Amino acid sequence: MSWDARTYHQVSNPQFAWGQKVLERLPLSGDETVVDVGCGTGRLTALLCERLPRGRVIGFDRDAGMIARAREHLSSFGSRVELIVGDATALPEGLSGRLVDAVFSTATFHWVLDHDALFSSIHRVLRPGGRLVAQCGGRGNLARVLDRLATILDEPALASWFVGVRPTWHFAGDDETAARLARLGFVNVSAALVPAPTPFASRDEFRTFLTNVVLGQRLSALTDAAVKEQVIERVVEAHAPDDPPFSLDYVRLDLAASRAG
16 A cells, blocks of 8 residues: 555654654764665655755655655755665665665654564665664554554454454564664664654544554555544544543654664
8 A cells, every 4th residue: 555645744743753853863974875764755854965965865765655755845955865766675776786874764664574674784785884873663652542443453344354464563672673783783782662652632633643644554455445434433532532632652762773884
């Protein structure tokens, strides 16, 4: 299933805010080449470009619609930004063997189920001494909404839609991620889980975000549009009595590492 890139560009304010904090953890001189893995519609890629007036940014995303929207959003940066449709586990192929100074990513790695392949791919494109600075969903992310969704989808009328459907996310822990990065050859490794509860101003805002960001991919096997709308509405209604209402229990995995020099 493809993303609705234009809607995502408008509603992804939590991801944008988290990404700004990740950028603050990435020291840059201004002349580096940096890959933005999971660049989406380019909102954060634009900030990265601004920090690299003599450098280059390569935006990488597996969704062609996201890349198309990013191309519009980043047109003013000209040849300083390159946009590629590709899988994060195949960065060396996507970059045609080029090495880069840093890899930046936010709200993306949890969409990749094979983290060994992901971090191996990143390690192979970094120059010696190159840095990885990223954030994604971590262990416990969205537990409340996913538990409520699971209860609904376990009902016999719905369960048959999801027989054989692969998991959508991999929310890894901090210790396992740090160990994985070290095993794959990274040094200066850090990883931490950070709660990031995210309230929404209204029921409508919550529903729009849930539909387009949280549940769109998870419910893609449910091809009956009316039934899908009913499921989403039930999930929204389950969050109404919460304190505060219409809030998502995000947990972010902040990580950083370097390739040995």
